């Protein structure tokens with residue numbers, strides 16, 4: 242609905258993080274950032290004051306843009322901004338592991354086969370629920386195949402709503418302009434949505450967020 246997010250402060254993350262191996266290589270993923278950009282554009286259109294923390298280049302969507310590369314940079318940015326937000330939407334595909342000791346110099350072929358030791362990255366979403374207990378938090382889960390794990394994430398990640406998709410399903414893969422998602426609520430209820438454009442998913446998502454927020458507001 243036009244203007245229904247006016248006065249809301251909203252933080253969105255988008256894209257896949259890149260975790261350096263050396264100055265020229267990284268561990269990354271196939272996230273295009275399109276879903277996060279659609280969520281950002283829709284919120285800005287509906288009047289929200291939006292900040293986008295992104296690993297990908299973006300056109301002007303009316304949001305304040307903060308560019309980051311790694312999970313650590315995204316965590317610092319998001320955790321710093323989260324306490325001032327009404328809604329945080331974590332669309333980004335954040336790496337779960339990063340090289341423990343990235344090389345300062347380019348690793349050479351002549352150095353021979355390398356074993357890259359990994360360490361866990363911070364769970365940004367979990368941190369948001371702790372640092373911004375009053376914010377409404379939306380998580381995303383890109384699953385490959387069954388969505389069983391998404392139901393568990395909706396109950397354990399401290400989110401008010403979880404948007405899950407099967408990246409192997411037709412029309413729902415990385416980089417597509419469409420997405421078929423299922424919404425999971427912490428009480429265990431679910432809503433499978435049809436195959437939609439990412440812009441349509443964003444519209445329905447903000448409609449759902451408005452409903453959840455209204456339901457949690459004390460009645461006058």
Ligand code: CTP
Nearest residue numbers: 331332333335336363364365366380381382383
């Ligand atoms: N996420 C995060 N920080 C991480 C990893 C993920 O904030 N280090 C967020 C993502 O932005 C997403 C949600 O958590 O909103 C779910 O991400 P996902 O990778 O599906 O969850 P994991 O708990 O990492 O589960 P899995 O073992 O399936 O990777």
